[in-house]
Amino acid sequence: MRTLLFSFFLLSLISISCESGKKDKKLNSRIGFSKELDDYGCGAFCDPPSVGYQLTDDNCLHSDQNSMNCFAWKNFLALNWIASDQRGIPDTTALASDYGMPGDYKPTVWESYLSINDVFTAQQPAQWSLKSKSGYIKYINEINKFTDINVNIPKPKLRAMLGGNVDEIMQAKGAWLTDQSGNIVWYEIRMNNIESDFVRNNKLYNSENLNAFAAKNQGVWLPMESIEIKAAWRVIPENQLESLKDFYKISMAMVPEIKGFDKNNQPIYGKYTQKYLGLVGLHIIRKTSQSPQFTWMTFEHINNAPTEGQVDPSVNYCFYNPKSKDKPNQSPVPGKDSLNKPVQVVRIANNAITPEIQQLNKQIQSMIRASNPKSVWQYYQLVNVQWPENPVQDKDNKNTPPLRDGGIKPKNIANVTMETYIQDKQCMDCHKNASTVATKYPTDYSFIFLKVKPK
Numbered sequence: 001m002r003t004l005l006f007s008f009f010l011l012s013l014i015s016i017s018c019e020s021g022k023k024d025k026k027l028n029s030r031i032g033f034s035k036e037l038d039d040y041g042c043g044a045f046c047d048p049p050s051v052g053y054q055l056t057d058d059n060c061l062h063s064d065q066n067s068m069n070c071f072a073w074k075n076f077l078a079l080n081w082i083a084s085d086q087r088g089i090p091d092t093t094a095l096a097s098d099y100g101m102p103g104d105y106k107p108t109v110w111e112s113y114l115s116i117n118d119v120f121t122a123q124q125p126a127q128w129s130l131k132s133k134s135g136y137i138k139y140i141n142e143i144n145k146f147t148d149i150n151v152n153i154p155k156p157k158l159r160a161m162l163g164g165n166v167d168e169i170m171q172a173k174g175a176w177l178t179d180q181s182g183n184i185v186w187y188e189i190r191m192n193n194i195e196s197d198f199v200r201n202n203k204l205y206n207s208e209n210l211n212a213f214a215a216k217n218q219g220v221w222l223p224m225e226s227i228e229i230k231a232a233w234r235v236i237p238e239n240q241l242e243s244l245k246d247f248y249k250i251s252m253a254m255v256p257e258i259k260g261f262d263k264n265n266q267p268i269y270g271k272y273t274q275k276y277l278g279l280v281g282l283h284i285i286r287k288t289s290q291s292p293q294f295t296w297m298t299f300e301h302i303n304n305a306p307t308e309g310q311v312d313p314s315v316n317y318c319f320y321n322p323k324s325k326d327k328p329n330q331s332p333v334p335g336k337d338s339l340n341k342p343v344q345v346v347r348i349a350n351n352a353i354t355p356e357i358q359q360l361n362k363q364i365q366s367m368i369r370a371s372n373p374k375s376v377w378q379y380y381q382l383v384n385v386q387w388p389e390n391p392v393q394d395k396d397n398k399n400t401p402p403l404r405d406g407g408i409k410p411k412n413i414a415n416v417t418m419e420t421y422i423q424d425k426q427c428m429d430c431h432k433n434a435s436t437v438a439t440k441y442p443t444d445y446s447f448i449f450l451k452v453k454p455k
Helices: 002-018 035-039 065-079 155-173 193-201 207-217 238-244 355-371 427-431
Strands: 186-191 227-236 250-261 267-286 295-301 380-388
Touching: 065 267, 065 295, 065 355, 065 380, 186 193, 193 227, 227 238, 227 250, 238 267, 355 380
Parallel strands: none
Antiparallel strands: 186 227, 227 267, 250 267, 267 295, 295 380
């Protein structure tokens, strides 16, 4: 009987892969398949993306941009599956037909990862699980993706650690992004179990241990399959929840009021209140054997902002007003500009989404709709993927920054919700300089260790 069932399963897959030219997709109860994606060119012996919970492995050859674009979507689809009660583990009982159901506020797999604040604590980070995921509410208190940088680090050290872009980064660090509704965007940084366990087991949340570990190992080299997530969220006002919940991944969070800024341009927070947040931007950064310089994948909501010179009058953009006379992509100034004034945003032409990625996005969005016509994930798009064409393994890399970049390509990628004011800067120019504070040892292209407070 088992052999017969397995044979029937194989025949089913063959019948799916042999379907051609049809707009309707063949779907099973758990995973959505799309025949149209077979023609995109996801790489030799590589399966096309599908709606499922299994995080793709690194077996497919990272040989060209198209295969990396597919790799990015595979990661996005799996990491946005609903989490189980165990941190970082998907709920395998969930169905593809329920993928991205509006009004489902349960955390995704990546949302169940530990946050950077969970990991870098004064004491050993506690084990954490989602025992009551239905009532899960996150805490979030970052007004941009650079606020994880320790303000007590002297600027000369930051300059050495961040490279030549420190002034632009520090300018953006004190800024914020306000949407067209007058609400600030909030940010969070998370890491998967492999990376957080590495930090925990080696006690790298302690500055003395971090420096000793870096000296002993000629740097801090993160384990393979480490994943870091950076997410940007817009506030969904309660009176707009019904009209917007069908179009955004929404989570509940405790968010603080901003009472002002201190002398370091750091926000002064007041009382926390529960709010609904809609996902507008997502960085997925993953280290694999084929990409030891990491694969840098970035996604956005489709209605964030137009590419300059390509405004669609039918779209109600979240970060762009066609009637505004403001110069786009201008960083607000703490203590001078109002937190509630919308920031005019455009995607610069050099970072326009390529025709190849636009084609793939349409195919993936169609596949998601076939799996669940109501899915909110059909309203997200891949912006770009950065990957090392000539990867350098850790053992062959340098033991002092800047690290080798592995022939990273394409050079420029930016997310309008996270690199709003520095879209023309090359990410690797900064990340290859990442290092510990007290010693000049590299931290594997990652700035998470800047969260460790020096003693």
